[in-house]
Amino acid sequence: MELPGGDLLVRGGTLVTPEGAREADVMIEDGVIVRVGRGLRSSGHEVLDASGMLVLPGIVDEHVHMREPGLEYKDDFTHGTMAAAAGGVTTVVEMPNTLPPVEDPGKLRSKASLLSGKAHVDFALLGVLHDENLDELEGMLEAGAVGFKAFLGPTTGNIPPPGDGAIYEALEKSSRLGFTVAFHGENWDLVRRFTERVRSSGGRDPLAHLRSRPPVCEEEAVQRIALLARRAGGRALIVHVAAAEAADAIRRARALGVDLHGETCPHYLLLSAGDYPRYGALMKVNPPVREARHQTELWRAVNDGTLQTLGSDHAPHSAKEKSGDIMSAASGVPAVQTFLPLMLDAALRGRLPITKIPELMSRNPARLFGLHPRKGEIAVGSDGDLTIVDPRGEWVVSAEELYAKHPLTPFNGWRLRGRVVYTVLRGTVVAREGRVVRETPGGAWIPRGSA
Numbered sequence: 001m002e003l004p005g006g007d008l009l010v011r012g013g014t015l016v017t018p019e020g021a022r023e024a025d026v027m028i029e030d031g032v033i034v035r036v037g038r039g040l041r042s043s044g045h046e047v048l049d050a051s052g053m054l055v056l057p058g059i060v061d062e063h064v065h066m067r068e069p070g071l072e073y074k075d076d077f078t079h080g081t082m083a084a085a086a087g088g089v090t091t092v093v094e095m096p097n098t099l100p101p102v103e104d105p106g107k108l109r110s111k112a113s114l115l116s117g118k119a120h121v122d123f124a125l126l127g128v129l130h131d132e133n134l135d136e137l138e139g140m141l142e143a144g145a146v147g148f149k150a151f152l153g154p155t156t157g158n159i160p161p162p163g164d165g166a167i168y169e170a171l172e173k174s175s176r177l178g179f180t181v182a183f184h185g186e187n188w189d190l191v192r193r194f195t196e197r198v199r200s201s202g203g204r205d206p207l208a209h210l211r212s213r214p215p216v217c218e219e220e221a222v223q224r225i226a227l228l229a230r231r232a233g234g235r236a237l238i239v240h241v242a243a244a245e246a247a248d249a250i251r252r253a254r255a256l257g258v259d260l261h262g263e264t265c266p267h268y269l270l271l272s273a274g275d276y277p278r279y280g281a282l283m284k285v286n287p288p289v290r291e292a293r294h295q296t297e298l299w300r301a302v303n304d305g306t307l308q309t310l311g312s313d314h315a316p317h318s319a320k321e322k323s324g325d326i327m328s329a330a331s332g333v334p335a336v337q338t339f340l341p342l343m344l345d346a347a348l349r350g351r352l353p354i355t356k357i358p359e360l361m362s363r364n365p366a367r368l369f370g371l372h373p374r375k376g377e378i379a380v381g382s383d384g385d386l387t388i389v390d391p392r393g394e395w396v397v398s399a400e401e402l403y404a405k406h407p408l409t410p411f412n413g414w415r416l417r418g419r420v421v422y423t424v425l426r427g428t429v430v431a432r433e434g435r436v437v438r439e440t441p442g443g444a445w446i447p448r449g450s451a
């Protein structure tokens, strides 16, 4: 599928790919990369001087809940994709728990057409897997879904969680047809029991949410998915891994050859239990941000390859929903705009190699969701999506600069090293210095099979 795109020559920057960093120019024509090398000369292309800057493949955020359709009071696709562009994200993978849930081909198509005129970055769509729509998976793939998401407990839209049988059969289909099933990995029965205990003891202190979802909830779910994937085949991704035990279960399954992948999010790497008194419900997410030992293990898992991807789990709520005590407040934070800046800061402070950013936040998510090599790569033939950052710049996160309708992030006021300077989508600069500069939405839907 050909999409409209610009001509651009990005000159003098340092390309950062999983293989390393090197000086090279990138020439984009009609939105597609046509040459990568030193000393490229413009023949009428607009020239962007990237001297002193790092040129990354456009960031692919594999985990966003943009809230449209049905939950626009929380946020919408226009605000969400503007936030993505401003933060250096060029492709988002949108989760299916909107209203109505994306549970059949018709709902997938109508969501795609609804969002198409509103996208400021490119997007792909997941379908939902629940207990009653196993027969719809093939149809949704044909309609353009790039994979599926299974919620093992209740989520938006009252979706009946898939039982083990449905999960097994979905993984068999994954093995046959080649797609990823992403799992929210928490055992719902355990979550319910622990939550009841906390509520009946009257727990409302900042750590109550943490106690209501202890690590065993994640560990059990990951072990079960790992076993089912081992026996059924297929490819499974555990999203937002928060517990050391869950990361360890993924490590062990991968050592056995199971096609099991793990994602974590910046908030699990950068916040820990000691931050609850300060941020309260602002940092309430599921699974919860845990004690420092988990943070240490997640960093290890990111750096040793146990976890292959990062996602923002962008999940905005209204101010009203985020107020009140920790047990009654909604879970989730608007995160797509701070996603890269937080990890760039971490890399520039030496917490992970800078080359891990294109691996975890671009190539690997693009691969998992069938978008590679069109997305996730700086290579001839790939889309001209680039994220250009100034490693000597800095950014102080401020709510006024966030595009979310309700910019309620615990990272407000954080001073970050590095700055996202340009976001290039298929050869066109769509954001500059954190502001969206292309006002007409130029993002496109990337259906399965078009990479």
Ligand SMILES: [Zn+2]
Pocket (backbone or CB within 6 Å): 063, 065, 095, 313, 314, 315
């Ligand atoms: Zn999520």
